[in-house]
Amino acid sequence: MRTRALSLLLALAASFFSPSVAITDTIDLTTSVSGNQTLLSAGGVFQLGFFSPTGARTYLGIWYASIPNKTIIVWVANRNNPLVRTPGVLNLTSDGRLVIFDRRNTTVWSSPAATTGNQITTRAAAQLRDNGNFLLSSDGSGSPESVAWQSFDYPTDTLLPGMKLGMDLKKRLSWNITSWSSATDPSSGIYTFKLVMGGLPEFFLFRGPEVIYASGPFNGAGLTGVPNLRAPSFVFKVVSTRDETYYSYAVTDLSLLSRFAVNGEAERVQRYVWTNGNWSSFWYYPSDPCDSYAMCGPFGYCDMSATPLCSCLPGFQPLSQQRWDLRDATGGCVRSTNLTCAGAGDGFWPMNRMKLPQATNATVYADVTLDRCRQVCLANCSCRAYSAANMSGGVSRGCVIWAIDLLDMRQYSGVVQDVYIRLAQSEVDALSAAAAARRRPNRKLLIAVVATVAGVLLLAAIGCCCFWRNVKRKKLQAKTAPSASSRGQRQIDDPIHSEEDLDLPLFDMDVLLAATDNFAVDYMIGQGGFGSVYMAQLEDGQEVAIKRLSQKSLQGIGEFKNEVKLIAKVQHRNLVRLLGCCIDGDERMLVYEFMHNNSLDTFIFDEGKREQLAWKNRFDIILGIARGLLYLHEDSRVRIIHRDMKASNVLLDRNMVPKISDFGIARMFGGDQTTEYTMKIIGTYGYMSPEYALDGIFSMKSDVYSFGVLVIEIITGRRNRGFYVDELDLNLLCYAWTLWKEGRAVDLLDEAMAGTYDYSVVLRCIQVALLCVQVHPRSRPLMSSVVMMLSSENATMPEPNEPGVNMGKNTLDMDLYPIHTGTNFTAVDAR
Ligand SMILES: *[C@@H]1O[C@H](CO)[C@@H](O)[C@H](O)[C@H]1NC(C)=O
Ligand SMILES: *[C@@H]1O[C@H](CO)[C@@H](O)[C@H](O)[C@H]1NC(C)=O
Ligand SMILES: *[C@@H]1O[C@H](CO)[C@@H](O)[C@H](O)[C@H]1NC(C)=O
Ligand SMILES: *[C@@H]1O[C@H](CO)[C@@H](O)[C@H](O)[C@H]1NC(C)=O
Ligand SMILES: *[C@@H]1O[C@H](CO)[C@@H](O)[C@H](O)[C@H]1NC(C)=O
Ligand SMILES: *[C@@H]1O[C@H](CO)[C@@H](O)[C@H](O)[C@H]1NC(C)=O
Numbered sequence: 001m002r003t004r005a006l007s008l009l010l011a012l013a014a015s016f017f018s019p020s021v022a023i024t025d026t027i028d029l030t031t032s033v034s035g036n037q038t039l040l041s042a043g044g045v046f047q048l049g050f051f052s053p054t055g056a057r058t059y060l061g062i063w064y065a066s067i068p069n070k071t072i073i074v075w076v077a078n079r080n081n082p083l084v085r086t087p088g089v090l091n092l093t094s095d096g097r098l099v100i101f102d103r104r105n106t107t108v109w110s111s112p113a114a115t116t117g118n119q120i121t122t123r124a125a126a127q128l129r130d131n132g133n134f135l136l137s138s139d140g141s142g143s144p145e146s147v148a149w150q151s152f153d154y155p156t157d158t159l160l161p162g163m164k165l166g167m168d169l170k171k172r173l174s175w176n177i178t179s180w181s182s183a184t185d186p187s188s189g190i191y192t193f194k195l196v197m198g199g200l201p202e203f204f205l206f207r208g209p210e211v212i213y214a215s216g217p218f219n220g221a222g223l224t225g226v227p228n229l230r231a232p233s234f235v236f237k238v239v240s241t242r243d244e245t246y247y248s249y250a251v252t253d254l255s256l257l258s259r260f261a262v263n264g265e266a267e268r269v270q271r272y273v274w275t276n277g278n279w280s281s282f283w284y285y286p287s288d289p290c291d292s293y294a295m296c297g298p299f300g301y302c303d304m305s306a307t308p309l310c311s312c313l314p315g316f317q318p319l320s321q322q323r324w325d326l327r328d329a330t331g332g333c334v335r336s337t338n339l340t341c342a343g344a345g346d347g348f349w350p351m352n353r354m355k356l357p358q359a360t361n362a363t364v365y366a367d368v369t370l371d372r373c374r375q376v377c378l379a380n381c382s383c384r385a386y387s388a389a390n391m392s393g394g395v396s397r398g399c400v401i402w403a404i405d406l407l408d409m410r411q412y413s414g415v416v417q418d419v420y421i422r423l424a425q426s427e428v429d430a431l432s433a434a435a436a437a438r439r440r441p442n443r444k445l446l447i448a449v450v451a452t453v454a455g456v457l458l459l460a461a462i463g464c465c466c467f468w469r470n471v472k473r474k475k476l477q478a479k480t481a482p483s484a485s486s487r488g489q490r491q492i493d494d495p496i497h498s499e500e501d502l503d504l505p506l507f508d509m510d511v512l513l514a515a516t517d518n519f520a521v522d523y524m525i526g527q528g529g530f531g532s533v534y535m536a537q538l539e540d541g542q543e544v545a546i547k548r549l550s551q552k553s554l555q556g557i558g559e560f561k562n563e564v565k566l567i568a569k570v571q572h573r574n575l576v577r578l579l580g581c582c583i584d585g586d587e588r589m590l591v592y593e594f595m596h597n598n599s600l601d602t603f604i605f606d607e608g609k610r611e612q613l614a615w616k617n618r619f620d621i622i623l624g625i626a627r628g629l630l631y632l633h634e635d636s637r638v639r640i641i642h643r644d645m646k647a648s649n650v651l652l653d654r655n656m657v658p659k660i661s662d663f664g665i666a667r668m669f670g671g672d673q674t675t676e677y678t679m680k681i682i683g684t685y686g687y688m689s690p691e692y693a694l695d696g697i698f699s700m701k702s703d704v705y706s707f708g709v710l711v712i713e714i715i716t717g718r719r720n721r722g723f724y725v726d727e728l729d730l731n732l733l734c735y736a737w738t739l740w741k742e743g744r745a746v747d748l749l750d751e752a753m754a755g756t757y758d759y760s761v762v763l764r765c766i767q768v769a770l771l772c773v774q775v776h777p778r779s780r781p782l783m784s785s786v787v788m789m790l791s792s793e794n795a796t797m798p799e800p801n802e803p804g805v806n807m808g809k810n811t812l813d814m815d816l817y818p819i820h821t822g823t824n825f826t827a828v829d830a831r
């Protein structure tokens, strides 16, 4: 539908504009603009002239000079007064008005006459500026005092950087934006986004008389319904003074073309950025169901992380339980117990992290403290709630009381404002008692939990036994020889000690043995694909992780050492640093910097710890992993394909910075990095791309696939393997793609993130992840594109197709190993 409208628009665009002659950026009392003539701003950014979308009607407008076909008109002078089948001329008249005349000299449109005190002189001129403003100054100087009229004060449907949306109380101007009627009809449509003043100012998107979205009241610090008004290259502000209240934005990167507009077709306000020959947009409101105005009715509130989305405020119950059960919450809620409206009969219950209820009809007391506010509310029987009126600088000041129904509330993690709901004291007491009970552990529940945990542990232990037997058997085969010489006996003729290796720290076996108490089990912190990992503190106090490789390398000592040397030089903020190695007989050990927060899987798949990872952390982790992988693939001196990217191979340092581990190990095991075919599958089912799992073909694109799986796991908090939706035999990737197709991708989010996320960024991540797991390696992006798409709001991205899924032909084998105990198992499947 939209693409058809777009192509129609593009087709029409060709006929919109006749070839034009740009003359200058200014008209004065003696010049005019007519026919094909245009004004071009000094830097060539904007152009002003007449245009005819359908041929019959002609309008005066401003568009981007640099964008081909000029399909986006950012301002229209006479949107509701077109020139019908007649050419027009724009003149500046001697009384200081810009006037559009038709063929018969009839005035079709005119700007208001200059206000008194701004005497028009013979030097008066109107200039088209590079910011898109068409500015008429009384003496031609363009200085602020001389401004008689400017197009920025009369927005059409678009806000450009520097334009204001709001109200100028002195000049009684409303800066609002209204959609076009249709793609080819600039006349005022039914969607308007504007500021409504009142108790607390708030921006509303109207469809005709009806509000469909509200920004949340402005509380001095921000709009309480837009908790994360931040984006790279943009600066947003909301200003409220005695003279004016407005929203405005600026771009820090001046080469960026951007606009903010009412999109009538999509029924939303939207910010667009021009990139790669297209307008892209990842930021719009309303952006999720909870953004629909008053979605949960009076005294209800919305929470994207709850099911159902709507809840009644504490002490309230649905007006109609039946409709509520049918997920129609618009009727809202009513009190369970009536207020007494007498002295100590009522109390308050705080609601945290709220988008404030619609407050244009609330009452604000600027100089009242929050304590006093409570008294004011108690003393007025119609008061339903109170809150601080001004949170500027994070400090509560002033007071707002609602003597009206509480509408359009939602709960977020990103907002820091509490609303105190007035309830009968008996309700407050009941709620306090219930809250206290929740804090006390429930005996029955405790017993049930203990029993369950014990059961799981038992199962895990059985699983571990199988696992250990297996590993032991392998070890036994591998280690009979080296154990004799493993007590730090250095062979004199050992080539590794006879060369000088200033750039490759070699650790002495004795040192490592001492630091780990002869590799005692107590020191073991993990069991990875290539061996066990021990934590140790060296004599100088440095904490290190020692990986004791259990597999036989196909390489000789010299080769191995070269490999280690190479890998030790691959250093990046998002890669675990290899400090050195230890070679003793057949025994090979790698010494790494120690990571205090263990591996990513111990967070995202852990019921207790997943809550510590808010969306922001998760996004930073995703981006960090992408950067680390990009470095391995494209930026380091040797190209390294990881071949085993997974959650347990991402370690977290003290500051939760993600670091990829185990890169380069595949090389040390003779994995030939130059051919794209391997005899040895090194990797983990669930993360392996179909072509790698089936045919052993690996490339950077197989790492990209694993990265995609990992991102989905980070977002959902679920493992790709071991995830099944009831009855539907969907694996996690298919499930993600299905939800994406149905536009419900947000349902994928780990509930533990509870509304802390930025919806558009989440969608972007999911889209990137789905692109990474495409069946065909060539459809997957390179890591450089991945990083670009993740970090730029305005990147254009293709729609993902169905993901490629490797069902794992060794499923039976794999199921022997406990998938849910966090054991970090790597399938090494000799083929
Ligand atoms: C602009 O219009 C011309 C034809 O008038 C067309 O060939 C070209 O593809 C259009 N460009 C864009 C970006 O739509
Ligand atoms: C305006 O455009 C029309 C059609 O493209 C052309 O015939 C005419 O010569 C142009 N007029 C001027 C003044 O350039
Ligand atoms: C508009 O301005 C032009 C150029 O100054 C002039 O020739 C023309 O007569 C003016 N038209 C009207 C209606 O004043
Ligand atoms: C329009 O106004 C201009 C200047 O005032 C005049 O020269 C011209 O004859 C007028 N044209 C018509 C059709 O009245
Ligand atoms: C939008 O602003 C214009 C100019 O101030 C004003 O005339 C118009 O009534 C406003 N529209 C709405 C819907 O407030
Ligand atoms: C909020 O309080 C700050 C600090 O006192 C003040 O500067 C600001 O103007 C207030 N904002 C509003 C909207 O009243």
Ligand SMILES: *[C@@H]1O[C@H](CO)[C@@H](O)[C@H](O)[C@H]1NC(C)=O
Residues within 6 Å of the ligand: 276, 277, 278, 796
């Ligand atoms: C612009 O977007 C259209 C439709 O979304 C797409 O077909 C076209 O390839 C894009 N152009 C570029 C240069 O990305």
Ligand SMILES: *[C@@H]1O[C@H](CO)[C@@H](O)[C@H](O)[C@H]1NC(C)=O
Residues within 6 Å of the ligand: 337, 338
């Ligand atoms: C609560 O108040 C309403 C109207 O004020 C009344 O109809 C209703 O009966 C009252 N409920 C109780 C339980 O007193």
Ligand SMILES: *[C@@H]1O[C@H](CO)[C@@H](O)[C@H](O)[C@H]1NC(C)=O
Residues within 6 Å of the ligand: 358, 360, 361
């Ligand atoms: C606020 O009060 C005015 C006047 O009573 C009313 O017209 C308007 O609808 C109210 N606004 C809301 C959002 O309830």
Ligand SMILES: *[C@@H]1O[C@H](CO)[C@@H](O)[C@H](O)[C@H]1NC(C)=O
Residues within 6 Å of the ligand: 363, 380, 381, 382, 383, 401, 403
């Ligand atoms: C209660 O508060 C409302 C809103 O502030 C006000 O209109 C009303 O007069 C107050 N009633 C009393 C009894 O003070």
